[in-house]
Each structure stands twice: as structure tokens, then as C-alpha cells.
Amino acid sequence: MDSKAAANNKLHAVCIPAPAQSHIKAMLKFSKLLHHRGFHITFVNTEFNHNRFLKSLGPNSLDGLPDFRFETIPDGLPPDSNQDATQDTSLASDAISKNLLPPFRDLLIKLNDAAISINNVSPPVTCIFSDGFMPFTITAADEIGLPLVLFFPISAGxxxxxxxxxxxxxxxxxxxxxxxxxxxxxxxx
Incomplete structure (x- = not known):
């Protein structure tokens, strides 16, 4: 079986956490478990948090594997002068509800278009695992026609x-x- 055929037989999960450290950490652990079970993973962060990863861990730290990739979407917020601080919670919450649907939808379309291209070994997106605090993903999943699982990385209380x-x-x-x-x-x- 060639690499393109093997890739198309894999399930491709897009995992997107809320833009907060504990949510990112929990979703990343969950994504690693899915990857270990054979999923192709695309992990989506906001540009702000992606840049914090790169600053903390080094410029090549998120290069990943061919079947575990990192992608970014803009949150629409002005650049923060203090990259070492967490973004303002109220501004980030507002950005989630107002700014993230279009770039997330565009990313899903881009991933599926890339899967169709003849040279790509990435399978089409088959499902979305979203942080429950990212409700725009429900709309995107409905529009693209993908199953969605909401993941709440917080305690029951x-x-x-x-x-x-x-x-x-x-x-x-x-x-x-x-x-x-x-x-x-x-x-x-």
C-alpha cells in the first residue's frame, strides 16, 4: 500500500482547545492518546499561544510528525506587548465568540483540499474534538458536515x-x- 492510500485509511482528528494554558495542556494530552491509537492529528492553537510555545520550547519544537501537525488560527486580537503573560480572559472570550469561526472553517476547508491534492499524504478530516468552551466549532462542524465531540477539560464541580x-x-x-x-x-x- 502506498503512503497516500495508507494516509487515506487513517482517521483525521482536528483538536482545538480553548486559548488557556490548562485547556491546551489537557487537549494536547488527549490528542497524544488519539495519535497513539492511530489517528492523524491536527492540533489547532491561536497564533498567540502557538508563538508562546515556540518562544518557550524553541523554533522547531512544534515541527511534529507527518501525522501529528500543529496549525494556527488568528484570534483577531491586537498583539499583546507581554508575550509571557496570559491574554486578558474577557478579551479572549469575546474573540472566541466573534472572531474564530471564519478562520477555523477556512482551516478545515484547507485541510480537506490538501488531502485531495495528489502529492499530499494527509487524510481528509474525519472528526473534530473541540474544547467545550469553543462553541463556534459546532457551527463549523455543521457547515462542513463533520462529527464533533465536545471535550470539557475541567473538573465536574x-x-x-x-x-x-x-x-x-x-x-x-x-x-x-x-x-x-x-x-x-x-x-x-
Whole structure:
């Protein structure tokens, strides 16, 4: 079997974490497990975080393997003057909802177009594993026609807090108000 035929028989997962260190670390570990099980992996970072990797680990640190590649998409934020600091969380969250869908969709199309080219040994994208905090990937997967798995790299307690917070705000329970200094003894009904 030639390398092109072998590549086309592999599943090709695109893995995209939220642009935060713990999310990137968890998705990278998960991607390595998928790769170990035979997947072709394309790991997608924002340009900001990709450049932080390169600065920290060296210019060739993300060269990867032929079947484990790193790609970047722009987050649409102005360049940060302090590359050693984490991006402002509120700006990054806003960028996720407003800026990342078009470049991510374009990357998926580019990966599939490259798989069709006669000289490429990369298989077409077969699925997306996305951080659950990257909802634009749902739209991209629907538009391209790919299955999507949402991965929440946080604890169960954090996930439940995240999911329940809007209800607590709606009921007027959160954020906590008043002059009480000890909110730990407050009964939440």
C-alpha cells in the first residue's frame, strides 16, 4: 500500500482547545492518546499561544510528525506587548465568540483540499474534538458536515458551576449581595 492510500485509511482528528494554558495542556494530552491509537492529528492553537510555545520550547519544537501537525488560527486580537503573560480572559472570550469561526472553517476547508491534492499524504478530516468552551466549532462542524465531540477539560464541580451559574443569576442568588461577610452560611434554596 502506498503512503497516500495508507494516509487515506487513517482517521483525521482536528483538536482545538480553548486559548488557556490548562485547556491546551489537557487537549494536547488527549490528542497524544488519539495519535497513539492511530489517528492523524491536527492540533489547532491561536497564533498567540502557538508563538508562546515556540518562544518557550524553541523554533522547531512544534515541527511534529507527518501525522501529528500543529496549525494556527488568528484570534483577531491586537498583539499583546507581554508575550509571557496570559491574554486578558474577557478579551479572549469575546474573540472566541466573534472572531474564530471564519478562520477555523477556512482551516478545515484547507485541510480537506490538501488531502485531495495528489502529492499530499494527509487524510481528509474525519472528526473534530473541540474544547467545550469553543462553541463556534459546532457551527463549523455543521457547515462542513463533520462529527464533533465536545471535550470539557475541567473538573465536574467546575463544569456544574459553569452550567448552573446562569440559573443562579436568573434567581437573583448570584452574584451574592449585601453586607454579609460570611456567605458560606447562606442557604441557597
Amino acid at each position: 467546575s463544569f456544574m458551576g459553569y452550567k448552573q451559574y446562569p440559573t443562579l443569576v436568573e434567581k437573583g442568588i448570584a452574584p451574592l449581595k449585601g453586607s454579609e461577610t460570611n456567605h458560606l452560611n447562606k442557604l441557597i434554596a
